[in-house]
Amino acid sequence: MMSNSMEFHLSLYRKMVMIRQFEERVKYLFLEGIMPGTIHQYQGQEAIAVGVCEHLADEDVITSTHRPHGHAIAKGLSVESMMHELFGKSTGCCAGKGGSMHIGDMAHGMAPAIAIVGGGAPIATGMALAFTMRKQPQVAVAFMGDGAVNEGAVHEAMNMGAIWSLPIVYVVENNRYSASTPIAQTTKVANLADRAAAYGMPGVTVDGNDVLAVYEAAGEAIHRARTGGGPTMLEALTYRITGHSRRDPCLYQPEEERKAALTQEPIVRFTEFLLSQGHTQQALDGVRDEVNAEIERAVQSAMAAPDPAPEEALVGLFV
Amino acid sequence: MAQMTIAEALRQGLREEMTRDARVYCIGEDIGIPGGWGGAFTVTLGLEKEFRERIIDTPISEAGLFGVALGSAIMGMRPVADVQYSDFIFCAMDQVVNQIATMRYMSGCKLTVPITMRAPVGATGRGAQHAHNIESMFLGIPGIKIVCPATAYDAKGLLKAAIRDDNPVLMIEHKLLYGSKGARTESGAVDASSDIPDEDYTVPIGKGIIRREGRDVTLIGTLLMMHRAVQAAEVLASEGISAEVIDPRSLSPFDWPLVEASVRKTGCAVVVEEGPRTGGVGAEIAASLTERCADALLSPVARVAAPDIPVPFSPPMENFYIPDVARIAAAARSVIVRQRMSVSA
Numbered sequence: 001m002m003s004n005s006m007e008f009h010l011s012l013y014r015k016m017v018m019i020r021q022f023e024e025r026v027k028y029l030f031l032e033g034i035m036p037g038t039i040h041q042y043q044g045q046e047a048i049a050v051g052v053c054e055h056l057a058d059e060d061v062i063t064s065t066h067r068p069h070g071h072a073i074a075k076g077l078s079v080e081s082m083m084h085e086l087f088g089k090s091t092g093c094c095a096g097k098g099g100s101m102h103i104g105d106m107a108h109g110m111a112p113a114i115a116i117v118g119g120g121a122p123i124a125t126g127m128a129l130a131f132t133m134r135k136q137p138q139v140a141v142a143f144m145g146d147g148a149v150n151e152g153a154v155h156e157a158m159n160m161g162a163i164w165s166l167p168i169v170y171v172v173e174n175n176r177y178s179a180s181t182p183i184a185q186t187t188k189v190a191n192l193a194d195r196a197a198a199y200g201m202p203g204v205t206v207d208g209n210d211v212l213a214v215y216e217a218a219g220e221a222i223h224r225a226r227t228g229g230g231p232t233m234l235e236a237l238t239y240r241i242t243g244h245s246r247r248d249p250c251l252y253q254p255e256e257e258r259k260a261a262l263t264q265e266p267i268v269r270f271t272e273f274l275l276s277q278g279h280t281q282q283a284l285d286g287v288r289d290e291v292n293a294e295i296e297r298a299v300q301s302a303m304a305a306p307d308p309a310p311e312e313a314l315v316g317l318f319v
Numbered sequence: 320m321a322q323m324t325i326a327e328a329l330r331q332g333l334r335e336e337m338t339r340d341a342r343v344y345c346i347g348e349d350i351g352i353p354g355g356w357g358g359a360f361t362v363t364l365g366l367e368k369e370f371r372e373r374i375i376d377t378p379i380s381e382a383g384l385f386g387v388a389l390g391s392a393i394m395g396m397r398p399v400a401d402v403q404y405s406d407f408i409f410c411a412m413d414q415v416v417n418q419i420a421t422m423r424y425m426s427g428c429k430l431t432v433p434i435t436m437r438a439p440v441g442a443t444g445r446g447a448q449h450a451h452n453i454e455s456m457f458l459g460i461p462g463i464k465i466v467c468p469a470t471a472y473d474a475k476g477l478l479k480a481a482i483r484d485d486n487p488v489l490m491i492e493h494k495l496l497y498g499s500k501g502a503r504t505e506s507g508a509v510d511a512s513s514d515i516p517d518e519d520y521t522v523p524i525g526k527g528i529i530r531r532e533g534r535d536v537t538l539i540g541t542l543l544m545m546h547r548a549v550q551a552a553e554v555l556a557s558e559g560i561s562a563e564v565i566d567p568r569s570l571s572p573f574d575w576p577l578v579e580a581s582v583r584k585t586g587c588a589v590v591v592e593e594g595p596r597t598g599g600v601g602a603e604i605a606a607s608l609t610e611r612c613a614d615a616l617l618s619p620v621a622r623v624a625a626p627d628i629p630v631p632f633s634p635p636m637e638n639f640y641i642p643d644v645a646r647i648a649a650a651a652r653s654v655i656v657r658q659r660m661s662v663s664a
Contacts, residue, residue, distance in 0.1 A: 061394070063390075092427070093427065094425060094426055094427035094429075095427030095428065095429075096427070097424055097425060097426075097427050097428065098425045098426065098427060102425040102426075104425075104426065106393065106426070106429065106430060111390075111393060111422075111426075111430075112422060112425040112426045112430070114418065116413050116417050116418070119386070119413055119414070119417060119418055121386070122382060122383045122384075122385070122386020122387055122389075122390065122414060123386045123387075123389050123390040123393075123414075123418060124390060125383070125386065125387050125390060126386060126387035126388060126389055126390020126391040126392075126394075127390040127391065127393070127394050128390070129375075129387055129390065129391050129396075130390065130391040130394035130395065130396050131394070133344065133372065133373075133391070133396065140390075152382060153382045153383065153386060153413065153414070156378070156380035156382050156383030156384075156386075157383050157386065157387075159378060159380065159383070160377065160378065160380060160383050160384075160387060163378070315428070316423075316424065316427075316428030317423070317424055317428075317461060317462055318423075318462075318464075318485075318486045319423070319431050319484075319485035319486055
């Protein structure tokens with residue numbers, strides 16, 4: 001892996017910016033009332049999806065959450081197919097039947113996102129079991145937030161992953177809030193990864209706003225999973241710099257904390273790093289412009305696509 | 320051809336399907352522990368010796384195991400996931416209702432979810448939490464097919480059809496019909512054994528069967544209630560009433576052509592179910608019958624069901640709870656009286 005090359009760093013940057021700009025564009029479309037539905041966004045957590053998924057091929061699989069856009073982009077879904085889905089078009093990646101909270105495409109190894117907190121962990125564990133039963137070299141990653149670790153399904157899933165030594169990584173994105181409730185109010189342990197010991201699996205806490213640190217820690221965990229070493233609980237510390245959903249003004253996040261977080265968010269930090277490594281601001285701006293153009297093409301294409309016939313809703317429940 | 324109980328027929332069905340297709344596997348609690356019972360009702364007894372890697376015993380983690388079954392199914396495996404008692408599937412309701420039932424649809428109908436779920440129902444002297452009849456709770460969930468075998472022949476045939484189906488199928492089994500033996504014998508068991516053909520066969524999902532032909536009234540029931548309805552038909556016959564007994568075998572999809580044809584012939588119907596009356600399977604069937612053949616109904620559809628209470632433990636109270644032959648026969652007589660009044664008027 002070309003993990004230290006300038007080209008590699010720029011590709012990570014491009015993916016993170018793609019997620020950020022996609023989310024910003026979606027936020028605007030939503031607030032303007034142009035896009036239907038509700039949204040849960042990923043701004044501030046981009047380094048985690050990108051750092052983890054960089055190790056995964058299309059044949060490796062993930063489960064995601066109600067906050068899935070970042071995972072989808074990092075896993076290789078096209079922003080065009082996603083944008084069509086968010087606009088409810090039958091040309092979307094889930095034919096308009098999934099929407100924001102169920103975005104996914106198994107052609108790229110992403111199951112329809114699971115919008116019940118913790119609900120994806122058993123499913124990812126079952127995907128990993130399928131790899132083991134068929135003696136395939138692939139791995140599964142279950143993405144979840146800090147709120148999910150207090151769900152029973154996650155406990156059951158991590159225990160099963162551990163006793164069967166499955167090829168899976170449980171990635172906990174600790175953005176410090178379960179919707180509006182701060183983590184100190186829900187969880188006693190200092191590090192969520194400490195809970196891994198209860199299942200007999202390694203637990204690792206990493207700076208989730210440092211894409212290279214995530215990349216390195218995820219690489220170890222995924223390598224362990226791929227080579228028969230069983231699951232890992234990987235906790236990535238981060239901060240949600242957008243609302244929980246919709247028009248949430250985040251009044252529950254203390255202003256000082258929020259201000260500090262904005263200086264520590266992953267794209268600010270990676271930009272500083274890239275500039276220190278000899279990348280030019282002009283080059284980074286060029287990446288951003290390209291990304292924006294791609295997203296704009298997706299928006300225009302999605303808005304121009306015809307709405308589905310209402311009765312398409314009745315088609316396809318069963319095979 | 321061999322005479323088998325439901326437990327034996329299901330075991331043979333699982334063995335044949337696992338032999339036929341390497342993607343088929345069983346996952347559940349206590350299903351393959353050497354020295355154990357082969358699940359709570361002996362269905363998987365000994366299969367772990369033949370299929371060591373495809374009989375997967377789990378921790379007591381119903382949400383986990385149904386989610387695992389789902390994850391493996393969308394990767395191409397064909398799991399048969401079971402709970403020891405249907406009451407335990409409530410621990411996995413998120414996985415069953417939110418995930419298994421919706422996954423294909425949410426994916427834009429691209430994924431297939433070939434899961435068979437097995438769940439034993441019925442009040443059997445165990446109190447309220449090992450006794451639910453879950454049929455009505457799943458009937459209103461689009462995305463899950465429901466089958467309810469009352470005989471060993473149907474149990475094996477429907478199991479095989481469920482395993483070969485590319486959709487989620489919930490197979491509801493009755494504790495008193497298994498014919499479990501040895502330490503797992505059930506008191507009050509009803510003989511549901513059948514002659515099982517040597518050759519491969521399936522029973523199509525969504526097809527019911529006429530268990531007894533009749534002219535005067537249609538009795539509709541599945542599982543244990545099918546057997547009670549047949550007994551009630553015998554009582555009615557001795558009184559000169561000719562009752563037709565229909566075993567729908569599948570609740571979803573439902574064999575409306577069969578049931579509708581019978582009701583159009585008899586002009587009246589009694590729906591029998593073991594679970595509570597309110598919001599029950601009988602309510603759905605009765606409402607649909609009035610929509611489909613109001614012109615042919617000479618009497619309102621009657622429901623025989625349990626009262627709206629948890630299942631009581633004490634044997635006299637439990638016997639009072641479960642619909643019996645006398646109540647089924649009485650309901651049939653009452654609809655026939657109305658039918659005859661309607662005809663004579």
